Ligand code: UD1
């Protein structure tokens with residue numbers, strides 16, 4: 171069985187790493203197709219190096235562009251590679267434009283599609299990711315749902331049960347596999363002059379937040395309020411897209427420490443030692459939950475409702491007062507929740523299921 175692993179952005183590289191590791195361990199016949207959606211070293215190359223992933227056999231170098239431009243370029247590029255390589259299955263992860271293109275190119279050839287992290291829904295169609303997830307799921311033959319909740323969503327949309335496999339989320343695997351290594355690495359906190367549990371960590375990059383001046387400004391005001399209230403540093407490793415929008419909108423947060431995006435091990439150090447994490451990232455909501463660090467989500471909804479249910483996360487929206495109130499509320503909670511995303515064996519389970527090749 172020949173497997174094409176398609177990825178293109180930071181979170182896909184990180185979350186696909188446990189699957190790739192397992193494919194390597196089993197000496198499976200596979201290759202990586204990188205779409206090139208992310209190309210800056212600190213969003214791409216650093217993760218291949220740090221997670222010791224084999225080089226991509228193909229890089230489409232699609233780069234940035236409008237949604238249509240980017241998706242179309244990737245779609246055409248992937249189709250060419252798939253026609254040449256003729257794999258038995260295409261594996262995709264998550265909800266980016268890269269994976270939508272991967273799913274569409276494959277399903278029409280037709281080649282079977284396996285979707286890692288299937289069944290997530292925010293029910294917010296303003297998010298490009300929501301459209302990508304729904305379409306990718308409905309093109310897929312193997313849907314690897316991280317939780318029973320995600321499986322129930324897929325069943326509710328009419329996807330046959332024999333296509334759905336609850337495996338846990340590969341983010342647990344990658345966190346467990348790297349946390350010890352991160353602890354032994356040179357300490358990023360020292361470099362940034364931070365003390366354990368005496369700072370807040372922020373990430374913010376979602377299009378619906380940073381492409382809208384009023385929303386971006388409101389969130390930054392909220393973060394300034396939090397910094398002022400607690401007299402603690404708030405560190406924000408800023409995604410290049412958010413940096414660009416901050417400059418375009420002439421926004422100048424008063425009390426935030428801006429930094430370049432960091433590598434995965436450094437980010438794990440920053441997360442695990444933070445007093446509180448404030449984010450609009452999907453992966454970071456999960457990691458905060460796994461690392462038992464309280465999380466405030468700077469959005470009106472989440473496709474990770476499990477984090478709300480176990481009490482690791484709260485939805486703050488974008489109003490400055492609510493962001494402050496939610497931060498206070500989370501700091502008052504006991505950090506004794508159970509991680510709902512699995513036991514760190516998702517990568518192994520996914521590969522086992524693929525090798526069995528049985529989805530009805
Ligand atoms: C994409 C995904 C988003 C995911 C995020 C992970 C879509 C629709 N969005 O958003 O779901 O959460 O990746 O980080 O697929 N840029 C660089 N260097 C790069 C890549 C991008 O500087 O390597 C800048 C460019 O200015 C570019 C902008 O970021 O225009 C947006 O990049 P893009 O890949 O379109 O979307 P992300 O915001 O990264």
Ligand code: UDP
Pocket residue numbers: 180181184373375407430431432433434435437438450451452453454457
């Ligand atoms: N991350 C990182 N360095 C950073 C910020 C994030 O390594 O400076 C990692 C983080 O650990 C998580 C992933 O990037 O695994 C999340 O990616 P992102 O927030 O870009 O995308 P999303 O999960 O929202 O799709």
